Each structure stands twice: as structure tokens, then as C-alpha cells.
Amino acid sequence: MQLAGKQRIWAEYQKEVPDDHFFYVRSCIRQTFFPGSEQIFLKIMRDDLGKDVKEDPRHTTCTGIGYHGDVVPFETISTVVARQFSLATEAGYKNIAISCVTSFGIYTEILETWKHFPELLAQTRDSLYKATGRTFELPESIAHASDIIYKFRDEIARKAKVNLADVTTGKPLKVVEHIGCHYAKMFPKHGFGGAEFPHVLIGMVESWGGEIIDYPERRHCCGFGFRQYLVQANRGYSLSASRKKFESMEPYQPDMIVANCPGCAMFMDRWQYVIKESDGIAYGVSGTGIPVLTYEEMAGLVLGYDPWILGMQYHNVQSLSLLRKMGIKADPARRFLAKDGSRLPEPANLVNG
Amino acid sequence: MEDLYSMLMQDVRFEEGLNACMNCGVCTGICPAAEYYNYDPRRVVDLVQTRNNDIILGLLKSETIWYCGQCMSCKTRCPRGNTPGLVIMALRKVSQQLGYFTESEKGRQQLAIKRTVGENILNHGYCVASYLVSPENHPEQGPVWEHVYNNLGDVLARCGGELNGKEGPTRKITDDVLQELKNIFDETGATKHYAAIEKASESKAAELGMEFKSQGTDFEYFRFIVSAESGDHQKEEIRREEYAVSR
Numbered sequence: 001m002q003l004a005g006k007q008r009i010w011a012e013y014q015k016e017v018p019d020d021h022f023f024y025v026r027s028c029i030r031q032t033f034f035p036g037s038e039q040i041f042l043k044i045m046r047d048d049l050g051k052d053v054k055e056d057p058r059h060t061t062c063t064g065i066g067y068h069g070d071v072v073p074f075e076t077i078s079t080v081v082a083r084q085f086s087l088a089t090e091a092g093y094k095n096i097a098i099s100c101v102t103s104f105g106i107y108t109e110i111l112e113t114w115k116h117f118p119e120l121l122a123q124t125r126d127s128l129y130k131a132t133g134r135t136f137e138l139p140e141s142i143a144h145a146s147d148i149i150y151k152f153r154d155e156i157a158r159k160a161k162v163n164l165a166d167v168t169t170g171k172p173l174k175v176v177e178h179i180g181c182h183y184a185k186m187f188p189k190h191g192f193g194g195a196e197f198p199h200v201l202i203g204m205v206e207s208w209g210g211e212i213i214d215y216p217e218r219r220h221c222c223g224f225g226f227r228q229y230l231v232q233a234n235r236g237y238s239l240s241a242s243r244k245k246f247e248s249m250e251p252y253q254p255d256m257i258v259a260n261c262p263g264c265a266m267f268m269d270r271w272q273y274v275i276k277e278s279d280g281i282a283y284g285v286s287g288t289g290i291p292v293l294t295y296e297e298m299a300g301l302v303l304g305y306d307p308w309i310l311g312m313q314y315h316n317v318q319s320l321s322l323l324r325k326m327g328i329k330a331d332p333a334r335r336f337l338a339k340d341g342s343r344l345p346e347p348a349n350l351v352n353g
Numbered sequence: 354m355e356d357l358y359s360m361l362m363q364d365v366r367f368e369e370g371l372n373a374c375m376n377c378g379v380c381t382g383i384c385p386a387a388e389y390y391n392y393d394p395r396r397v398v399d400l401v402q403t404r405n406n407d408i409i410l411g412l413l414k415s416e417t418i419w420y421c422g423q424c425m426s427c428k429t430r431c432p433r434g435n436t437p438g439l440v441i442m443a444l445r446k447v448s449q450q451l452g453y454f455t456e457s458e459k460g461r462q463q464l465a466i467k468r469t470v471g472e473n474i475l476n477h478g479y480c481v482a483s484y485l486v487s488p489e490n491h492p493e494q495g496p497v498w499e500h501v502y503n504n505l506g507d508v509l510a511r512c513g514g515e516l517n518g519k520e521g522p523t524r525k526i527t528d529d530v531l532q533e534l535k536n537i538f539d540e541t542g543a544t545k546h547y548a549a550i551e552k553a554s555e556s557k558a559a560e561l562g563m564e565f566k567s568q569g570t571d572f573e574y575f576r577f578i579v580s581a582e583s584g585d586h587q588k589e590e591i592r593r594e595e596y597a598v599s600r
Contacts, residue, residue, distance in 0.1 A: 028481045031522035035483075036512035038522055043513075057520040058530050065480035068423045069466040070445040071550065072474070074366060076543040083533065105425075117365055131536035181424040188429065195429045221385045225422025228386075230470060231462045233582045235493065237389050237422065244388075273495040311512045316495040336500065338507040345503075347496035 006197065013184075013194030017143045017151045023093035024055045024145070025084055027100030028065065030262035030294070036311025037262070037296035038099055041145055044296075048159060048303055049152050053097065056087045064102040068226040075127065078110050078120070082128045086136035094140040097148055101261035104144040105182025108190045111142065142190075144183060146260035146295050150192055150200045153207040161304030164210030167327030172211035173255040176290070177201035178245075178268065180261025181221050195219075201258055201295060208302045217248035222264040229267070242271040246283040246290075253285050256322055257292045268292045273316035276351050289317035289351035301328065308334055318352040357409040360447050361401070361440075370439025374398045380427035380437045390586050392420040394427060394437035401440055413448040416586060419459030449546065452553035459586070461578045464554040467547055468570055475535055478526025483509075484516075554578075 022045070030038055045051045063080050066072035088096060098104045114121035128134050149156070164173045179198045184191025193199030196219070202212050223241025228234045245268070249257075259265040269292040275281050276289065284290040292315060293301075300310045307328065312319050313335035323330045336346045361367045378395045381387045387394060397417060400408050412418055421441040428436040445454070454460035470480045477485070488499040501508050505523075506516045514522040538544045551567070554574070558565035564573035 026522065028479045031514075032479075032481050032483045032486065035509050035514050035522040039513040055520065057524050058527070060478040060526055060530060060534060061474055061480045063474050063480065066466070066470045066474055069470055070442065070449070071463065071467045071471040071543075071546065073446065073542045073546055074364070075541040076538060079537045079541050080534065083537065113365060113369070116369070120365060127537070127540045131540040132533045134533075181426060185429045186425045219426075221422065221424040221426065223385065223422070225386070225424065227419070227462065227466060228422045231465055232490070232579045233462070234459075236587075237386070239493075240389050241385050241422075270493050270495060270498075274493050277495075309512065311508075314497055314501055314508065316497045337511070338504070339510040344507060345500070347500040349496050 010193045010197035010199065013188055013191065013197075015143075015147065015190060015192060016141065017147050018095045018141050020051050021093060022051065022053045022095045022097035022143075022148065023088040023091065024053050024097045025059050025062070025099060025103065026055075027103060027262050028061050029102075029266065030099050033266045034262055034294050034297070034311060034314070036309065036314070037294040040300040040305060040310055041099070041149070041296045043305075044156070044299055044303065045148070049155060054088075054091050054093050056091060059084050059087055062100075062103045062106055064100070064106045065226060065230070067106065068102065069230055070227070075123070077106060078113075078124045079127045079131065081107060081110050082124050082136050083132060083134060085139060086128065086132075086134040088139060089135070089137045094137070096139045096142045097145050098142060099145050099262070101144060101180030101183050102263065104142070104190075105186050107142050108187045111138070112187060114138075144200075144260065146183075146200050147192060149295060149299055150203050153204045156299060156302060157207045160208060160302045162302055162326055162328055164205060164208045164298070164302065164326070166325050168325075172209055173326070174213050174253060175205045175210045176213050176215065176218075176249050176252075176254045176257040177205060178222065178257055178259040178261075178264050179219075180259065180264050183260060201260055204295060204298065205258065208298070213249065213252045213254050215249045215252050217245045220245050220248075222259075222261075222267045223271075224263045224267055238267060239271050239274060242268055243275060246272065246275070249290075250283045254290055255285075255325065256319075257290055258295055258298050259292065260295050262294065265292050265294050269315045269317050273351055282351065284352075288321065291315065291317050291319035291322050291352070293319070301326065306330070308337075316351050318350050321352060354406065354410075355451070357406050357413070357447065358401075358404045360450075361409070361443050364443040364446060366439040367443035370436040370443065371398065371402065372433055372435055374402055374435055375433055377432065379430045379432065380435075383426045383430050384421075385424060385426070386420045386422050389588065390420040391588055392417060394421065394441070397444075398435060398437050398440055401444070410453070412444055413451065413453040414456040414460075416457045416459050418444045418448065419457060419462070420586070446546075449550055449553075452549065452556070454550075455553045455557035458581050458583055461554070461557065461581075463550050465570075465575060465579045467550045468575065471547060475531065475538065478531055478534065482523055484523075
């Protein structure tokens with residue numbers, strides 16, 4: 001098939017993302033490993049883009065890791081998600097913005113199931129009412145939070161303080177984009193560009209001056225595999241999948257990896273540390289590790305936020321040389337400070353020190 | 354014995370996941386688990402669609418059904434609209450309902466997932482939270498995680514959050530909200546499912562003559578299930594590579 005034909009196919013996979021008024025649900029993994037990313041998403045939305053985003057502290061985990069770990073039944077997760085809808089209904093919001101890709105996949109799966117099996121929607125309404133006295137309306141839209149940043153990428157580009165480019169040569173940074181499997185592999189119509197040509201991160205990277213790397217294992221899973229990471233004896237599965245990706249992207253000499261799924265970002269950072277420790281191998285240019293950024297961190301850098309407030313130091317693969325390349329002045333001595341400026345014990349043995 | 358195919362059919366994911374498989378093997382071609390483990394989703398689906406009770410029973414007791422990582426890459430690719438990953442989820446559910454999961458090394462691990470992620474949900478309102486990921490149990494998290502774990506309050510504050518605060522990342526989920534979650538679990542079958550996992554695991558521990566505790570993770574059977582590795586699960590070429598690396 002000619003490229004033009006493929007571009008026509010992906011063009012069919014577009015989705016409507018509302019302009020404003022979102023009900024935000026956090027991610028267990030993102031808030032744990034990238035707490036700065038959720039905070040900066042909210043700041044960008046509210047302060048830079050002037051949007052209304054509601055967060056209700058009574059929302060909980062969607063139970064997704066338990067669901068895909070096969071301990072939480074479908075009926076249960078459906079009812080927990082219905083409870084989140086109930087909180088949105090109570091607050092008068094109809095657009096759900098979801099931080100986590102696992103959660104996003106679950107919301108799409110549940111809404112699609114209810115469409116095909118209306119009796120299950122009725123059963124969920126009944127269960128939620130019996131358990132909590134709550135009722136809910138179906139949302140008018142659901143979007144992964146990266147969809148929303150994608151929608152406003154050009155507005156962010158107009159406000160950019162920094163480009164995804166080498167400040168010395170002016171050349172675009174070479175970026176590997178990694179889309180979490182559950183963003184669009186299950187329900188391609190819910191993702192920008194579907195499963196084969198997801199455009200959600202490409203759009204951001206290209207709007208902000210970077211260049212995307214196309215490499216053979218681009219669509220391979222990061223290897224989370226739920227039970228394959230959760231249980232110690234299975235972790236070789238997870239490591240092996242990430243390693244396959246690193247080996248595949250290495251010849252293209254990426255400057256950075258960006259992911260829209262918090263689990264993927266965490267694993268691709270952690271497994272680089274493990275491979276460096278166990279085999280002495282690093283996959284970046286000149287024996288360095290490849291920094292792995294969340295898309296919120298990438299957007300935050302472009303908008304000129306302090307990398308240490310974004311939490312970029314809380315990755316095993318440090319990004320000092322990437323920041324220098326982009327012309328961002330970030331003092332390494334300020335990385336591991338407390339909020340009041342006092343010095344915390346610095347971690348040793350980080351990748352790219 | 355129960356009609357196992359009928360039990361599977363009661364799961365909407367099974368109904369959604371299996372139409373009619375023509376055995377093309379695209380799912381196996383795309384599957385990350387099939388690359389790592391001795392695993393062939395095409396074969397699993399083909400066995401299930403025989404509707405033969407003995408064959409399905411064999412699957413419920415097997416290692417095979419525990420190899421899938423639920424990335425769902427198979428759903429995108431199947432030309433017939435099947436989803437082997439959903440068929441696997443239905444098989445795992447029935448295996449746990451009937452207690453067959455304890456017959457396999459990988460299946461027995463379900464108790465570990467229930468005791469960690471499963472209980473985190475009810476105790477904290479999260480599947481995972483920073484204070485639950487100890488560096489001791491997660492050496493792969495590396496030095497940066499040790500720093501974060503040891504300075505949680507400071508790290509969160511620097512990023513604009515508050516550990517166990519009223520809102521934001523890692524906010525404290527209040528008791529009334531946890532009670533709502535508990536009520537949902539009771540109402541929708543999760544509590545019963547948890548009990549089935551516990552009961553079968555306790556029986557298996559007794560059969561193996563191992564210590565079992567009704568709570569926590571510090572006991573012989575738990576340590577056994579999270580670390581047992583027979584070495585028979587992986588593809589031969591992966592085993593060869595590991596052997597080469599270890600030399």
C-alpha cells in the first residue's frame with residue numbers, strides 16, 4: 001500500500017475532544033512515580049490554556065491493575081468506574097479526562113460493553129445504587145489527558161519558551177514516541193490515529209520542533225504485562241520486552257523517549273538502569289542512557305517550567321545532557337532539594353549521573 | 354462436573370472475545386508473551402472452541418493460561434474480530450472460581466496479586482501507592498526510587514503535592530470512600546472472588562505442608578509462590594540466551 005493510502009486510513013481515526021470543562025481522574029502509577037506530571041498537567045490546563053478542570057478528591061483507583069491482574073471481576077470494575085461517573089455527574093461535568101492509559105482502556109472497554117449489552121449497564125446502575133446510594137449519567141466524552149494536550153498542541157507551540165531542538169545546531173531532537181497498548185490497540189477509534197498510526201504524541205513532538213524516529217519495534221509493548229511485573233518470578237518477561245525495544249531503537253540514536261502511559265515511561269526508565277547494572281549496556285549516544293519523559297514533562301519543558309519542579313530528576317536515567325542540548329539552564333545541584341531548599345541525601349549510581 | 358464452556362459463556366468478555374477462530378496465528382505472531390514464554394494464543398483459542406470439557410479443564414489447570422500479559426495487541430490484529438486476551442481473562446476467572454489455579458506454578462501466584470494489589474485497593478483506595486513499593490522488594494526500581502521512597506513527603510511537596518493530604522497525588526482516601534469501595538466489592542462479586550482465591554491457596558499450602566497465614570505476605574507459602582521458577586516456562590531460545598549471558 002502506498003503511504004498516501006495509509007495516511008487516509010489513519011485520518012479516519014479522529015476523535016472529538018471538547019474545548020473545556022473536564023473532570024480529571026488520576027492514575028495510581030502516574031501519581032506514584034511521576035507526581036509532578038499530574039500537577040503540571042493541571043497547571044498547564046488551568047494557567048497556560050485557561051481551561052476549567054475539576055478534580056474530586058473522593059475519586060479512587062479504577063482498580064485496573066487488579067482487573068488486569070485477574071483478581072477484580074468485570075462487574076466490580078464497571079461499578080467502580082460508574083462511581084467515578086457519579087462524582088462527575090454530581091459536579092455537573094460531562095467530559096472525563098483520564099491520566100492513566102490502563103484506566104483509559106478500561107473506560108473505553110466498559111462504555112463499549114454497555115453499548116453492546118445494555119442489560120449490563122442496567123445491572124451496574126443497580127449495583128452502584130445498592131452499594132452506595134449513587135446514580136450517574138453517562139459521560140458525553142472521554143479523553144486520555146494526552147488527547148487534550150494533543151488538541152491544544154499548537155496553542156502550546158505559540159507559547160513555547162523552548163523547542164525540541166538542539167539549541168546549538170538548530171536540528172530537531174530525535175524522539176522515540178511510545179504509546180501505551182491500551183490507548184488504542186483495544187478500541188482504535190478511541191485514539192487519534194488508531195492503533196497503527198497513533199498520532200497523539202507525534203503531533204506534539206512535531207508541533208514543538210522535534211523529529212519522530214520510526215523504528216521496527218515501535219508498536220511493541222513495553223512489557224508491563226500486569227502479573228508479569230507484579231510477581232517477582234515473572235519480571236524477566238517485562239525486562240525482555242523493553243530490551244527488545246531498546247535494541248531496535250538504538251541504531252537511530254534517539255535523544256529521548258516520550259510515552260503517554262505512566263507505566264511504560266516508568267518501565268523503560270527502570271529497565272535501562274537494570275540493563276546498565278547487569279550487562280553494562282546503555283542504548284543512547286556514546287554509551288549514555290536514553291531519558292524517558294512523560295508527555296506532561298515534555299510539554300512542561302517546552303513551556304519553560306523548571307525541570308526539577310516537573311520531577312525530571314526522579315528518573316533513573318537523568319536528563320542533564322538533554323536539557324543542556326535544548327538550551328535549558330538547570331542546575332544539577334538543585335535536583336535533590338526539599339521544597340524549603342534544604343539538601344536531601346543524593347542518590348548514587350544514576351544513569352547519565 | 355460443571356459444564357465449563359457454559360461457565361465461560363457467562364462471562365461477557367468470552368462472548369465478546371471469541372467468535373470463530375480460523376487458526377491463522379496472527380495473534381501468536383504479534384504476541385509479546387508468545388515471544389518469551391512457551392505460549393501460543395492461537396492454540397489456546399483453538400482448544401477452547403472444541404467445547405470439550407476435559408480439554409478446557411486441562412487449560413484451567415495449566416501454566417499456559419497465565420502467560421498472557423493482557424497488552425491486547427491480539428485484539429487489533431485478529432481478522433475475525435476475536436480477542437484471545439479476553440478469552441484468557443475468562444479462563445482465568447473460572448480457574449480461580451473453581452480453585453484449579455493452584456494446580457500450576459504461575460496460577461498459584463494469584464494469591465500474591467490478591468494480597469498486594471487486591472488489598473491495596475480496599476485499604477488505601479489505590480492499586481499502587483508510593484509508600485507501598487518498598488525498594489527491598491523492588492530492586493529494579495533503582496537508586497532514584499530509594500531516594501523517593503525515603504523522602505516521600507519532601508519529593509511530593511517539591512512537585513506540588515502532599516503525602517496523605519486532602520487532595521492531589523497520593524491524597525488520603527477517606528474511610529467513608531473506602532467503605533463505598535468495600536460495599537461495591539461485596540455487591541459485585543469481588544469479595545467472593547477474593548475468598549475463593551484464599552480458600553484454594555490455603556488448601557494447596559496444606560497439601561504442600563507449608564506455613565500459611567490468613568493475612569500479610571510474610572509466610573512460607575507466599576514466599577514460595579512469588580519466587581518459584583521451574584525454568585520450564587520460557588522459549589528454548591530465550592533460555593539459551595540467558596545461559597549465554599550468565600556465562
